[in-house]
Amino acid sequence: MGALKIAVTGASGFIGRYVLAELARQQVDVVAVTRDAARLAGAGLPGRIVEMDMAAPGADCFDRLGRPDVLIHLAWDGLPNYKSLHHFETELPRQFRFLRAMVEAGLPSLLVTGTCFEYGMQSGALPEDLPTQPTNPYGFAKDALRRQLEFLKAVKPFNLTWARLFYMYGEGQPASSLWPQLKNAVLRGERSFNMSGGEQLRDYLPIQEVARLIASLARRQGDAGCVNVCAGKPVSVRSLVEGWIKENGWVIGLNLGHYPYPDYEPMAFWGDRRRLDAILKQLF
Numbered sequence: 001m002g003a004l005k006i007a008v009t010g011a012s013g014f015i016g017r018y019v020l021a022e023l024a025r026q027q028v029d030v031v032a033v034t035r036d037a038a039r040l041a042g043a044g045l046p047g048r049i050v051e052m053d054m055a056a057p058g059a060d061c062f063d064r065l066g067r068p069d070v071l072i073h074l075a076w077d078g079l080p081n082y083k084s085l086h087h088f089e090t091e092l093p094r095q096f097r098f099l100r101a102m103v104e105a106g107l108p109s110l111l112v113t114g115t116c117f118e119y120g121m122q123s124g125a126l127p128e129d130l131p132t133q134p135t136n137p138y139g140f141a142k143d144a145l146r147r148q149l150e151f152l153k154a155v156k157p158f159n160l161t162w163a164r165l166f167y168m169y170g171e172g173q174p175a176s177s178l179w180p181q182l183k184n185a186v187l188r189g190e191r192s193f194n195m196s197g198g199e200q201l202r203d204y205l206p207i208q209e210v211a212r213l214i215a216s217l218a219r220r221q222g223d224a225g226c227v228n229v230c231a232g233k234p235v236s237v238r239s240l241v242e243g244w245i246k247e248n249g250w251v252i253g254l255n256l257g258h259y260p261y262p263d264y265e266p267m268a269f270w271g272d273r274r275r276l277d278a279i280l281k282q283l284f
Helices: 014-025 086-104 137-155 178-187 207-220 237-248 274-283
Strands: 005-009 029-034 048-051 070-073 109-115 124-126 159-165 167-169 192-194 204-206 225-229 253-255 269-271
Touching (some): 014 029, 014 207, 070 207, 086 109, 086 137, 109 207, 167 207, 178 192, 204 207, 207 225, 207 274, 225 274
Parallel strands (some): 005 029, 029 048, 070 109, 124 269, 159 225, 167 204, 192 253
């Protein structure tokens, strides 16, 4: 048998680039799937690059990817606007059509990244068996896609891992995220950083760890169902930002309370990590 072959959609995105690098470290045969191959050319990332538009992937999409053992599906347009109707009007049907075509062509194992927004406004530690209650279009569309894939499994069996991502940070993150906003404020020489009150409790992981967990779950090729990809412990956003400032030796003050708290998420929530840890224990 040859090396395990894993295809990755959304390969040129923030998470995708780190996942490609992690899979290469784990000696996996990688196929990078992107709508624009030029975005990956010259980036020094591993694997074969396949240019494919999910809106029109073609009937031979599985063959064009080299008939991978596993597909890691990261691609999703329309972010970071979580409230856009695009997520369920356009993205949801497009995503399901593509994934259904892959499964019906013979894909044996699929890992799709979900979101903690599937849980909606529920607070505290959130286990995977908690009923989903999404309150924004992005969370609703992701939750609906998971349900569609579970119905598909009933008529065309395949292994499904639904990796519910919580918060993350790292180099290359979109500029609207907290980490690059802080770093750019420092680089501009600003004296203070405008942010919310910072008392909200969240669940954050560095992007390198998120990529490692996604790659490990994919290599398992199992039918894991929903798995929280999270730290499993809460941290206040203020403490998180203060930690970044200290770790990097930056000199900048915090203008707390400049922005209101987001209305689409509760003040305190984090992932329950016990299921993830149990799966990882079986792997290593």
